[in-house]
Amino acid sequence: MSNKQAKPSLNPNQSHGGLAIPAPVRNWRDYLLMIRERWLIGVSLGLLCACLFAFFALKEPSLYRSTASLLIESKADRVVDIAEVVDNTVRNSTELRNHLSQMRSRSFTRRVIDSFTEKESARITQPYDTPESKGNLGSIASNISIGLPEGQVFYFTSTHRDPEMAALIANRYVTEYIQYLLERTTVGETSANQFLQAQADKLKEKVQAGEKALEDFRRSNDMISLDESQNVIATRLTSLNAALTTARVEKLQVETQLQQVEEALDNNSNLLQIPVVNLYGNVNELVEAQQSLKAEREILEHRYLERHPKMIDNENRMKANQSLIDEAVNKAIADLRAQLAGANRKFSNLQTEMTKAEQESLDLDELRIVYNGMRREVDSDRQLYQQILSRMNETTISAQLDNTNIRILDEAAASSTPFAPDRKAIITKAVGIFFIVAIGVPILLELVNNRLHGYWDVHVFLQRELLGEVPRSNRIDPEKLPYAIRDDLNDSISESFRVLYGQISMLSEREFPKSLLITSTVPGEGKSTVAANLAFTFAKHGKKVLIVDFDLRRPVLHRFYKLENEKGLLNWWNSKKEVQECIPLKTNDDLGIVPMTDNLSLLPSSGTSKNATEMLSSPRFEELLFQLKKEYDLVLFDTPPAGIFVETLQLGEIIDEVVYIARQNAVNRNKAKRVLQDFDRIGVTVLGVILNSVKGAGAQRYGYYGYSYSSTDYVYRYYQRRDRKERKQSKSDEKPAKKDKETIAS
Numbered sequence: 001m002s003n004k005q006a007k008p009s010l011n012p013n014q015s016h017g018g019l020a021i022p023a024p025v026r027n028w029r030d031y032l033l034m035i036r037e038r039w040l041i042g043v044s045l046g047l048l049c050a051c052l053f054a055f056f057a058l059k060e061p062s063l064y065r066s067t068a069s070l071l072i073e074s075k076a077d078r079v080v081d082i083a084e085v086v087d088n089t090v091r092n093s094t095e096l097r098n099h100l101s102q103m104r105s106r107s108f109t110r111r112v113i114d115s116f117t118e119k120e121s122a123r124i125t126q127p128y129d130t131p132e133s134k135g136n137l138g139s140i141a142s143n144i145s146i147g148l149p150e151g152q153v154f155y156f157t158s159t160h161r162d163p164e165m166a167a168l169i170a171n172r173y174v175t176e177y178i179q180y181l182l183e184r185t186t187v188g189e190t191s192a193n194q195f196l197q198a199q200a201d202k203l204k205e206k207v208q209a210g211e212k213a214l215e216d217f218r219r220s221n222d223m224i225s226l227d228e229s230q231n232v233i234a235t236r237l238t239s240l241n242a243a244l245t246t247a248r249v250e251k252l253q254v255e256t257q258l259q260q261v262e263e264a265l266d267n268n269s270n271l272l273q274i275p276v277v278n279l280y281g282n283v284n285e286l287v288e289a290q291q292s293l294k295a296e297r298e299i300l301e302h303r304y305l306e307r308h309p310k311m312i313d314n315e316n317r318m319k320a321n322q323s324l325i326d327e328a329v330n331k332a333i334a335d336l337r338a339q340l341a342g343a344n345r346k347f348s349n350l351q352t353e354m355t356k357a358e359q360e361s362l363d364l365d366e367l368r369i370v371y372n373g374m375r376r377e378v379d380s381d382r383q384l385y386q387q388i389l390s391r392m393n394e395t396t397i398s399a400q401l402d403n404t405n406i407r408i409l410d411e412a413a414a415s416s417t418p419f420a421p422d423r424k425a426i427i428t429k430a431v432g433i434f435f436i437v438a439i440g441v442p443i444l445l446e447l448v449n450n451r452l453h454g455y456w457d458v459h460v461f462l463q464r465e466l467l468g469e470v471p472r473s474n475r476i477d478p479e480k481l482p483y484a485i486r487d488d489l490n491d492s493i494s495e496s497f498r499v500l501y502g503q504i505s506m507l508s509e510r511e512f513p514k515s516l517l518i519t520s521t522v523p524g525e526g527k528s529t530v531a532a533n534l535a536f537t538f539a540k541h542g543k544k545v546l547i548v549d550f551d552l553r554r555p556v557l558h559r560f561y562k563l564e565n566e567k568g569l570l571n572w573w574n575s576k577k578e579v580q581e582c583i584p585l586k587t588n589d590d591l592g593i594v595p596m597t598d599n600l601s602l603l604p605s606s607g608t609s610k611n612a613t614e615m616l617s618s619p620r621f622e623e624l625l626f627q628l629k630k631e632y633d634l635v636l637f638d639t640p641p642a643g644i645f646v647e648t649l650q651l652g653e654i655i656d657e658v659v660y661i662a663r664q665n666a667v668n669r670n671k672a673k674r675v676l677q678d679f680d681r682i683g684v685t686v687l688g689v690i691l692n693s694v695k696g697a698g699a700q701r702y703g704y705y706g707y708s709y710s711s712t713d714y715v716y717r718y719y720q721r722r723d724r725k726e727r728k729q730s731k732s733d734e735k736p737a738k739k740d741k742e743t744i745a746s
Helices: 028-037 039-058 093-104 106-115 118-128 137-141 163-221 228-266 283-303 309-360 362-400 423-448 455-461 478-483 491-507 527-540 569-575 612-616 619-631 647-652 669-682 698-702 712-745
Strands: 064-072 144-147 153-160 406-410 466-471 514-520 545-549 600-603 634-638 657-663 685-694
Touching (some): 028 039, 028 423, 064 163, 093 106, 093 153, 093 163, 118 137, 118 163, 163 362, 228 309, 228 362, 283 309, 455 466, 455 669, 455 685, 466 491, 478 527, 491 685, 514 619, 514 647, 527 657, 545 619, 612 647, 657 669, 669 685
Parallel strands (some): 466 685, 514 634, 514 657, 545 600, 545 634, 657 685
Antiparallel strands (some): 064 406, 144 153
16 A cells, blocks of 8 residues: 655745745855854964965065156256257156167166176175076066156165165166267267268369369459459359359258158167167157057957957057058158158259359350359359358267266165064064964865754755754763663753754645654664664653664664564564454564554564565555554655665555754765655655764754754753752752751760
């Protein structure tokens, strides 16, 4: 006779047997209780990690920091108003960034390193020398931060184990950069001076030759004075001569500028430093755009890999912008050459016009025209010669003047206190590490624990009701545990089984009489002990209970009560006798049902067997179960572990309800879940899970504060306080009695 029930709902929010179960949500109390559970491990590891961090951090050598500042002004102070050959003025942010790039360049760093003397190098590397190796001057000296946080002030911050050497390195960077700019200016001025000197020498020779030729022409042609008739032509020739002179000056200026470009091309110098190229068209804007793209790429390199679309887009834009810069520079050079060609054409055209004017005056005096032409050419050469001499003198004076726009704002000074290791920061970090480890480790250990531990595991992972918890008690002899309820050996255990009785009664949807199966996942979870005490609990509440030892592979209930195991289930099965309804089963000699108390009886196994499935497949067993339920209110089966033996599941098909036993921290959650799913598949009602041998504060630690759940720690403390008060009272009562006895004796 099968008594299958509907499969229970696995929804944790659904009400079972009139008891509403709250939603499975962890709150801050759960995490605090997790920390309390393993606080000693967390505190120990936290102290260890914090101490190790502080030890190694404080063991680091002391580092000192020194900072020097350099100001690059927009415009240098001028003693005289003379145009400089090399213009170091700062007109925009691009030029400031160019200075910053030069300061951070490897070539300038190498220049600074080479500037140290042997004595200075030895002092710089000495704090970093070890018995195994010598300090590297390059890596030490290059450990400097150069920044432009605001305005036009550059900051050079050096770190070193020696405060004096930190100041030396920072100051050396500043002075070397000033010297570098001065040398670059000197080279430009020297190059321009040499070019002007060569042009002046050529013009001087040309003027001298022209004057000599003019004098020879006058003597040979006896030219003393000019006729008034030639005034008009002379005036025209004068105008043409002035235009021709201007064209020649323009031509010379263009040649000078082109000469600078050609020299820069030959020396592979930066063409953008030449004013005529830098100021040409939109070159300056393109350079600023290129700097912006480079800055954008530095930011993208921290976020993306090289083949990221944004990185590729940035690279393409940089290439395109660089192409525009190169194109603009080439256009500037081409424009200079075009200007030179134009100047040559203009000069040639003016000469042609001059020739025409002279040809017109040939009728009057061809000789005079020739003379005037020669004189004009000499005057033009002399004027140009004077201009070149004037510019050469200006260049010489400019080279002698110290009109630099860069100066030291603050020199670096040796620091008296190290900035690292920072004891306050290290202590703060160590405290932070301690709290992180002390809090995180207990929570992490709880979250990675894969064993059934408490209410959260049962309610959320298994999606079952937690019927209650049986506390672990080290005060009771293990052999006496099956009598804990009968003999009331422990108050907290007794209270936990009262809770179990209430939970099972409320969650069960079947009325008495009924059958109840007690099982577990694996052996050793205290299933038989819980079954024995649960049977006593129901018996104490007035129910007629029969506990059946159906663990035919390893029966233990008869040993609990020190009984012989000669009669029982197997003995009845082997007799092949049918159950007779008119004869009470408790009088059946083959079954050998043993009365334990007024309301509790035991049906032993009468031996061991591996063929329990054959018994369960027989109608005789179903008839036996039917008859037992007629004579008893509750038939409680102690079965083998359902996670190992199949007969437990087979018995579940004809049993009314199942109670699942799990020892805390002993069974794998996945295994327990698979077994419970097997019960769900056969359609048996699993009332819930009992956690056995629970250590600590019970269900209250893991997220449930609802009706019917008690904290075993609180129960224990309650009864402990009560017993302590009773002992104190008994001692206080004994003292007067003792005094009375002493008085009588005296």
